[in-house]
Amino acid sequence: MAEASFDFSGRCAVVTGAAMGIGAAVAKRLGEAGAAVSLWDIDADGVSAAAAASGAPSAIAVDVTDDQAVAEAADRTIREIGAVHAVVTAVGLPGPRQGALNLPPDQWRWLVDVNLHGTYLVLRALVPAMVRQGFGRVVTVASIAAKEGSPLAPAYSAAKAGVVALTKSLGRELATTGVAVNCVAHGAIDTPMLEGLSPERQAAMADRIPMARLGRPDEVADMILWLLSERCAYTTGQVFDISGGRATY
């Protein structure tokens, strides 16, 4: 199938979690559409390799839970690509499969830190410049877990629900500034995040999906590119499903 065509010539973008999976797919598609992309990830080798593979001009090793490091990455991004018109926050970590009442508090804090506070810190560092320039597109990445609450993933589900609420708040706060803030909440997508799961568990996940298969990173990237484009002109503070028909609301 031909890819949807978008023109991001002259646009600059930051994608976090860009060393692999959905972040890498989005960064690659943005580059192909003409954007100058800065890839951010905690995996220094992985993010350099992903940037080299997609011809991106900037690769930054950064832990999104470290507010000082995020602020420095934002400054470096401006030096390397000149501006930021689009941000995608694709960092996410489900953590160990553990019931809510058995999850140790330090693991709860760590998972909320990576999935929610990391998203907040990145937006806090990058969005003010978008507001000043009068244009920006932000896409946060949540999960169907944010809507349903996944059993054995309580911190991940709660943190992703927080990402949804943050998106709705910020989208409405910035509604007259030219900066649109939206969220994708996808179901199971075939990325390295699922590599640790047994084939039986992956098959059980596919069984719950009306389209009877896992999604692909490029399918998520298609939706995100539209949300980052100027064609997304009258939509902000919203959550977009991409779950093969699994989500019921």
Ligand SMILES: NC(=O)c1ccc[n+]([C@@H]2O[C@H](COP(=O)([O-])OP(=O)(O)OC[C@H]3O[C@@H](n4cnc5c(N)ncnc54)[C@H](O)[C@@H]3O)[C@@H](O)[C@H]2O)c1
């Ligand atoms: N794959 C799925 O089935 C699925 C389903 C629902 C939601 N999601 C969400 O989609 C997003 C992308 O998922 P994916 O499957 O591509 O994941 P992935 O594991 O393939 O990639 C996640 C990336 O985030 C990076 N990362 C982790 N912690 C970091 C930190 N503290 N600072 C900076 N980078 C960090 C990792 O190094 C990795 O490159 C995540 O937010 C995830 O929660 C994925």
